[in-house]
Amino acid sequence: xxxxxxxxxxxxxxxxxxxxxxxxxxxxxxxxxxxxxxxxxxxxxxxxxxxxxxxxxxxxxxxxxxxxxxxxxxxxxxxxxxxxxxxxxxxxxxxxxxxxxxxxxxxxxxxxxxxxxxxxxxxxxxxxxxxxxxxxxxxxxxxxxxxxxxxxxxxxxxxxxxxxxxxxxxxxxxxxxxxxxxxxxxxxxxxxxxxxxxxxxxxxxxxxxxxxxxxxxxxxxxxxxxxxxxxxxxxxxxxxxxxxxxxxxxxxxxxxxxxxxxxxxxxxxxxxxxxxxxxxxxxxxxxxxxxxxxxxxxxxxxxxxxxxxxxxxxxxxxxxxxxxxxxxxxxx
Amino acid sequence: xxxxxxxxxxxxxxxxxxxxxxxxxxxxxxxxxxxxxxxxxxxxxxxxxxxxxxxxxxxxxxxxxxxxxxxxxxxxxxxxxxxxxxxxxxxxxxxxxxxxxxxxxxxxxxxxxxxxxxxxxxxxxxxxxxxxxxxxxxxxxxxxxxxxxxxxxxxxxxxxxxxxxxxxxxxxxxxxxxxxxxxxxxxxxxxxxxxxxxxxxxxxxxxxxxxxxxxxxxxxxxxxxxxxxxxxxxxxxxxxxxxxxxxxxxxxxxxxxxxxxxxxxxxxxxxxxxxxxxxxxxxxxxxxxxxxxxxxxxxxxxxxxxxxxxxxxxxxxxxxxxxxxxxxxxxx
Numbered sequence: 001x002x003x004x005x006x007x008x009x010x011x012x013x014x015x016x017x018x019x020x021x022x023x024x025x026x027x028x029x030x031x032x033x034x035x036x037x038x039x040x041x042x043x044x045x046x047x048x049x050x051x052x053x054x055x056x057x058x059x060x061x062x063x064x065x066x067x068x069x070x071x072x073x074x075x076x077x078x079x080x081x082x083x084x085x086x087x088x089x090x091x092x093x094x095x096x097x098x099x100x101x102x103x104x105x106x107x108x109x110x111x112x113x114x115x116x117x118x119x120x121x122x123x124x125x126x127x128x129x130x131x132x133x134x135x136x137x138x139x140x141x142x143x144x145x146x147x148x149x150x151x152x153x154x155x156x157x158x159x160x161x162x163x164x165x166x167x168x169x170x171x172x173x174x175x176x177x178x179x180x181x182x183x184x185x186x187x188x189x190x191x192x193x194x195x196x197x198x199x200x201x202x203x204x205x206x207x208x209x210x211x212x213x214x215x216x217x218x219x220x221x222x223x224x225x226x227x228x229x230x231x232x233x234x235x236x237x238x239x240x241x242x243x244x245x246x247x248x249x250x251x252x253x254x255x256x257x258x259x260x261x262x263x264x265x266x267x268x269x270x271x272x273x274x275x276x277x278x279x280x281x282x283x284x285x286x287x288x289x290x291x292x293x294x295x296x297x298x299x300x301x302x303x304x305x306x307x308x309x310x311x312x313x314x315x316x317x318x319x320x321x322x323x324x325x326x327x328x329x330x331x332x
Numbered sequence: 333x334x335x336x337x338x339x340x341x342x343x344x345x346x347x348x349x350x351x352x353x354x355x356x357x358x359x360x361x362x363x364x365x366x367x368x369x370x371x372x373x374x375x376x377x378x379x380x381x382x383x384x385x386x387x388x389x390x391x392x393x394x395x396x397x398x399x400x401x402x403x404x405x406x407x408x409x410x411x412x413x414x415x416x417x418x419x420x421x422x423x424x425x426x427x428x429x430x431x432x433x434x435x436x437x438x439x440x441x442x443x444x445x446x447x448x449x450x451x452x453x454x455x456x457x458x459x460x461x462x463x464x465x466x467x468x469x470x471x472x473x474x475x476x477x478x479x480x481x482x483x484x485x486x487x488x489x490x491x492x493x494x495x496x497x498x499x500x501x502x503x504x505x506x507x508x509x510x511x512x513x514x515x516x517x518x519x520x521x522x523x524x525x526x527x528x529x530x531x532x533x534x535x536x537x538x539x540x541x542x543x544x545x546x547x548x549x550x551x552x553x554x555x556x557x558x559x560x561x562x563x564x565x566x567x568x569x570x571x572x573x574x575x576x577x578x579x580x581x582x583x584x585x586x587x588x589x590x591x592x593x594x595x596x597x598x599x600x601x602x603x604x605x606x607x608x609x610x611x612x613x614x615x616x617x618x619x620x621x622x623x624x625x626x627x628x629x630x631x632x633x634x635x636x637x638x639x640x641x642x643x644x645x646x647x648x649x650x651x652x653x654x655x656x657x658x659x660x661x662x663x664x
Binding site: 193237278 | 479481499504507519525526528532537541545558566568604610611612625628631634636
């Protein structure tokens with residue numbers, strides 16, 4: 001017997017929402033009726049699904065009683081407004097916005113959490129950086145990691161479509177020796193690196209960095225793990241890159257690390273001497289790429305890694321669909 | 333009484349060599365005769381100095397007896413071949429290539445080393461990253477730094493003029509939807525980040541990373557300092573950016589850190605909440621820019637910094653000229 005589900009995707013016109021719909025189709029997710037929703041500005045567009053164009057409707061007017069499963073792929077404000085209505089209607093809610101105070105799950109890291117959730121289920125799909133790091137660090141738990149030092153180089157697509165357009169426009173202006181007029185970013189993004197993604201609090205931390213620390217500790221079930229993080233904006237359209245340096249309690253056995261990464265789910269380990277890049281490897285793929293696996297220059301309790309991931313796909317939309325696949329197993 | 337010096341610049345046609353000549357002029361360095369030298373491929377070009385075009389000659393045929401001071405701003409092989417001849421002729425040698433096993437000095441960090449050098453002097457001007465980090469960390473010595481975690485995002489100009497041309501060419505091809513043909517880099521550099529700058533050794537470390545660790549320990553007179561470093565290549569023409577996370581033995585006093593950085597030589601501290609960028613701030617400037625000065629998200633023994641520096645100017649050519657200015661004080 002096969003069962004299928006009525007599903008709503010909120011934020012269906014965004015980069016993540018559109019990719020999510022595409023992944024539902026690619027993975028043959030058992031969708032009966034698909035409802036695509038967005039705020040009033042974006043409603044009226046269409047998104048392709050199974051050979052048809054599905055019209056995007058206003059979320060304000062939606063009756064959540066029509067669906068069993070809702071993906072929140074819009075901004076935090078939309079999630080906060082509408083998630084209570086979805087839950088009141090008995091829907092399973094998967095939040096990609098980080099807005100809800102719910103458990104976060106990455107199937108490769110802490111799938112056991114799903115079984116402990118009350119009904120109706122509310123579960124969070126973490127930020128791209130936390131997702132990718134959890135996929136890679138979960139199989140390395142035997143290392144006894146004391147500290148994670150991370151510089152996350154984010155693609156502009158992590159800020160949505162407008163940011164992608166702005167990088168292209170700025171680049172073309174500079175190559176054509178026209179005066180640069182930043183619009184979406186507050187300064188030159190093309191051929192430059194911006195050290196701050198979002199507005200910092202009084203202590204200098206931005207929300208994304210704090211979210212990453214809290215999500216990664218949760219995903220690894222390591223509430224005391226020390227995590228130092230700087231998120232920067234790179235002039236890259238799609239695909240995040242993470243420079244990771246771990247400190248461990250004992251000497252790192254590199255052969256064991258390589259073996260663990262080689263066999264773990266959701267990871268593609270690049271051969272020693274080579275390294276993955278966002279554009280050349282990760283974009284469009286369903287795995288986190290790992291390369292430059294090496295110890296410290298002279299510290300045996302150090303492990304360095306370079307990760308690249310499709311921030312929209314594996315870092316967001318795919319993880320949410322993977323969560324849905326696990327959740328519906330109970331229902332099928 | 334004023335005295336002036338006969339000077340040779342080896343590698344005068346490179347990005348660093350040309351900037352070095354420009355800085356000698358800008359700072360009114362007491363130059364009597366300037367000899368510009370390069371390998372046979374580059375000889376024959378001219379470089380402007382004090383309103384004249386100075387012809388670049390072949391280093392092979394140069395008589396080092398004609399000069400008192402030599403800057404080696406070419407590659408390591410050229411330095412290794414010709415530095416012994418310069419020293420044999422009694423010249424003061426300033427090596428920017430990293431090839432000579434000589435003491436390295438950054439005037440803002442360890443100027444006292446100059447007084448201890450034997451004659452004829454041989455001194456090294458370190459890599460851009462070590463120079464910038466030494467400028468910023470020297471005034472923070474009171475912190476009792478246990479470990480430096482660094483992701484260095486290098487501009488393509490750190491690999492010379494060909495790399496700059498290649499980034500522009502690749503970018504134009506992509507914007508014009510033409511097929512990409514990497515030449516200088518082995519893959520797409522435009523809108524991408526490359527995790528490895530140079531060929532790694534059997535343990536996965538590249539020469540630049542090992543050089544940085546050794547130079548920074550030397551400059552800070554901290555031979556046991558733990559340093560974790562990843563050098564990546566960013567699609568930025570000029571200006572390096574460094575994401576730095578320090579671990580300290582005691583709680584970090586952020587007010588004291590800000591005060592120390594505010595008053596230190598060679599540093600421009602950007603106001604809290606803002607941050608510097610390579611393109612907008614550092615390029616063309618004689619200081620290292622520092623921003624995003626903040627503690628850990630919840631670790632009081634952590635200090636995070638974002639640095640940007642003109643890798644060709646402050647990171648290389650200017651430091652070498654500053655060394656020369658200190659060295660000639662003895663002779664004037």
